[in-house]
Amino acid sequence: MLEALGLTIAHRLHEVTVQLRSGRVTAIVGPNGAGKSTLLAALAGLIQPTSGAVTLTSHPLTQLPPQERARRIGYLPQSGEVAWNLAVRTLVGLGRLPHRTDAAENYAAVADAIATMQLEPLADRALSTLSGGERARALLARVLATRPQWILADEPLAALDLAHQQALIRRLRDLAQEGRGVVLVVHDLALAMNHADHVLVLDRGRLIAQGPPQDALSENVIAKVWNLNASWLGQPGHKALAL
Numbered sequence: 001m002l003e004a005l006g007l008t009i010a011h012r013l014h015e016v017t018v019q020l021r022s023g024r025v026t027a028i029v030g031p032n033g034a035g036k037s038t039l040l041a042a043l044a045g046l047i048q049p050t051s052g053a054v055t056l057t058s059h060p061l062t063q064l065p066p067q068e069r070a071r072r073i074g075y076l077p078q079s080g081e082v083a084w085n086l087a088v089r090t091l092v093g094l095g096r097l098p099h100r101t102d103a104a105e106n107y108a109a110v111a112d113a114i115a116t117m118q119l120e121p122l123a124d125r126a127l128s129t130l131s132g133g134e135r136a137r138a139l140l141a142r143v144l145a146t147r148p149q150w151i152l153a154d155e156p157l158a159a160l161d162l163a164h165q166q167a168l169i170r171r172l173r174d175l176a177q178e179g180r181g182v183v184l185v186v187h188d189l190a191l192a193m194n195h196a197d198h199v200l201v202l203d204r205g206r207l208i209a210q211g212p213p214q215d216a217l218s219e220n221v222i223a224k225v226w227n228l229n230a231s232w233l234g235q236p237g238h239k240a241l242a243l
């Protein structure tokens with residue numbers, strides 16, 4: 001379990017307590033500036049809280065050696081920028097750095113991540129020659145190549161076309177089914193409603209609601225947080241938001 005306990009980050013998050021379980025997909029939603037990216041980065045151990053703590057299987061994240069943390073938690077930041085103009089395959093291979101595994105195992109993990117993100121035709125291309133969505137898939141493949149217990153991804157679907165979005169959601173759901181923890185920041189409330197097992201709703205740095213999507217994303221919560229009169233239409237798993 002990955003937990004935030006009274007997590008406060010000055011001016012950004014206020015007393016957030018959440019328990020994230022592996023084996024399920026958790027979506028973090030909320031308006032712009034609500035603190036979603038801040039919470040995700042803090043859960044990955046990348047931001048020091050002003051007060052409160054993040055624990056992984058009851059151990060404070062700060063006590064885990066960085067390499068161990070990198071093996072256990074794969075983090076995809078929101079910005080799709082890459083400092084070096086690497087080939088896709090080389091970038092994905094960086095996901096193996098936290099491990100001391102042999103070449104065959106590294107090769108298999110990289111090949112698997114490239115296949116999962118449907119990047120085979122692009123594997124030898126330089127990142128600078130890719131489109132925004134192709135680059136986003138390459139960056140996520142690097143996270144998958146680590147084969148972490150936890151996958152924390154900030155808007156991983158934002159740059160993807162509909163077919164790649166659906167393929168990625170299926171894959172992330174499969175990874176959760178295998179027992180990994182998947183935590184996604186998303187703006188698309190229908191996507192969170194239809195595909196997440198658990199939803200956290202943030203607003204102005206505070207946790208407003210959490211629970212199964214049908215509870216956390218009720219029309220009342222949407223009215224309160226987004227100030228929108230919206231109605232859910234359709235059947236579970238295929239719901240759409242009418243505004």
Ligand SMILES: Nc1ncnc2c1ncn2[C@@H]1O[C@H](COP(=O)(O)OP(=O)(O)OP(=O)(O)O)[C@@H](O)[C@H]1O
Nearest residue numbers: 011012030031032033034035036037038039078185
């Ligand atoms: N490095 C920083 N230093 C100080 N304040 C920051 C920093 N990064 C973000 N903030 C502020 O913290 C608040 C939460 O930002 P955060 O990026 O977590 O929001 P978000 O919910 O992910 O927003 P968005 O949907 O726009 O991506 C915002 O008010 C933002 O201006």
